[in-house]
Amino acid sequence: MLATVVQWLVLATIAGAIVGTGTSFFLHGLFFFVEGTASVPLWVQMILLPVGGLLNGLLLYYGYKANKTGLKDSVIEAVHTQSGKMPFKTLLIKPVAAIITLASGGSAGKEGPCSHIGASLASGIGRVFKLNAELQKRLVACGVSAGFSSVFGTPLAGAIYGVEVLAIGRIRHDFLFPAIVAGVVSFEVSKWWGVPYTFYKLLPLPEFSEILFLKTVLIGVICGVVAWVFVDMIALVRNIFARLKARFGLWPPLLPLFGGLVLSALILVIPTEYLGLSLPLMDRALDGEAMPYLGFLWKTILVAVTLGSGFYGGIVTPQFVIGAIAGSAFAPMLGLSPALGAAVGLVAVVASASNTPIAAILMGVELFGGTLGTVYVAGAGIAAYLIIGHRSVYPDQLIAYSKSSWMVVRPDMPLGQEKVYLSYGFLRWWSKFKQRQGPQYWRRLVAWVRRR
Incomplete structure (x- = not known):
């Protein structure tokens, strides 16, 4: 040893x-x-x-x-x-x-x-x-x-x-x-070598309370959905450009050119501050500035078109920005400060989109300091990690263990190729439901909708 x-x-x-x-x-x-x-x-x-x-x-x-x-x-x-x-x-x-x-x-x-x-x-x-x-x-x-x-x-x-x-x-x-x-x-x-780094200090937090913790978990759930949209949007754009290439036999270097043209059109309606790294947006969110509700969507669309069309770049920095914007925007709805929401959102989106909850929580500790806020970012990060399911910004990731006891997967199966099996008890119930109650249920549902 x-x-x-x-x-x-x-x-x-x-x-x-x-x-x-x-x-x-x-x-x-x-x-x-x-x-x-x-x-x-x-x-x-x-x-x-x-x-x-x-x-x-x-x-x-x-x-x-x-x-x-x-x-x-x-x-x-x-x-x-x-x-x-x-x-x-x-x-x-x-x-x-x-x-x-x-x-x-x-x-x-x-x-x-x-x-x-x-x-x-x-x-x-x-x-x-x-x-x-x-x-x-x-x-x-x-x-x-x-x-x-x-x-x-x-x-x-x-x-x-x-x-x-x-x-x-x-x-x-x-x-x-x-x-x-x-x-x-x-x-x-x-x-x-002189590489600059930025670290953040969260505003003083109130004493720990279960209500505040549950609110940050809700922010984590919201950010898990945001990460879900982010992952699926990138996959959708990649699929669209792949189909265009196959349909019209396009020369591969032309795909990112077309992606650049789409981006040029988009910035006529989306602010240019969402281009590039967008780190000033993240800094403003972490400083407590209120962010627009659709800010995360604008960044998601631009990242999806950029990477999905064939440009090359990193995928984690956008998660930082999207998480901070989303957390800051939705935090006031739950009575939380925008700064705390931004910090929680940043950790939650990285934990879910990359499927790295432990690294994301530690990142929160190193970026924001080992304060009481660690408890809040941890709860939000794990919640977001569960919400997104078996999706990832890294298509090469393997599934070692399922995230839910409701699902069973074969270990070390690639994402996108896995076969997800529901538990035996649920399958048995579903089979009986389809055979005995399914048709009647759907007829009753249609009749109820018509009456309304």
Whole structure:
């Protein structure tokens, strides 16, 4: 056991230092280009979006055409089916594509490229040290954790996120120690490279009460539904563009170009502040400013069109923004402060859309401080995680265990391919209902509607 601790102290420290350096260079480049296009006029923005879409399409199409290894660059796939191997030659494609997306105004996040950089660099380190398949998997998970920690300045939450995101309902405890070491080292290295981080302080909260706790759980339920809409909207737009491609035989690089044209039309009615990272919106919500009820929907639509049409970018930062906006907007309806609602909503949407409730709760602790608010964000996060069911922004996620005793799934089945079986008792009741009472019930229901 001591040898294992020493082994991972060395390997995870090396991985964290290299990943922290790589992600820091990416973040500085991203900030430089995004700031350069942040205040362009509307007509320039409407030109940048389709141009950025075309550049994205060309880069991703020709870049991945050169990948002859047969390996996918999905982090989750690398751990589950590729023995921790990533195609190293395509390392820079996604980071460059993300810079193009965000600099042109596409609505996406910055953490996806960092997780990709982390996994790719960690995979390369494993090959240099000639690690076996099991150690290689752990090192790639370390890289994901390190990349995530470097983005938001949340080393503990980032470490857990990189492990928890692999499967719904299961955490590999043997991944935790190296992931935490890599996350802390990456965070410290990124600070040394001058990456800026923002932390928030919640307003003083009243003493704990069950009523206040139940209200925050209700916010979590609402945000679980918001996350549900977010996940399904992205899937819907992806399906629409895939059908357009199949129907008309479109050249793949043209899809994000069309997506950019759609975004250009949408910003004629949706404020441009919902484009890009939209972090100022999140900051305002966490400062207690009231947000519009449909703000989360505007951000959801722009993110869905951006990512669904073929732009590349992260998927977690939009969850932060959507959660903060939704929580702030709906909190006053329940007698809660908008700031507390924003903090609770942020955690709840990340917990549900990514299926990472533990990482989301820890993120709330690291971003907002270990205060009484932790109790409230925890209840909301778990409630939202349950409400969304077996849906995720990561199609490669596996279902290790069902979220409900009403449903039984085969372990480690991919999302979208799972067969969900209701409990035997319920099936028996439903069968009898259909045979004996079903027809009569429907006839009575139709007669009642007609009478009304």
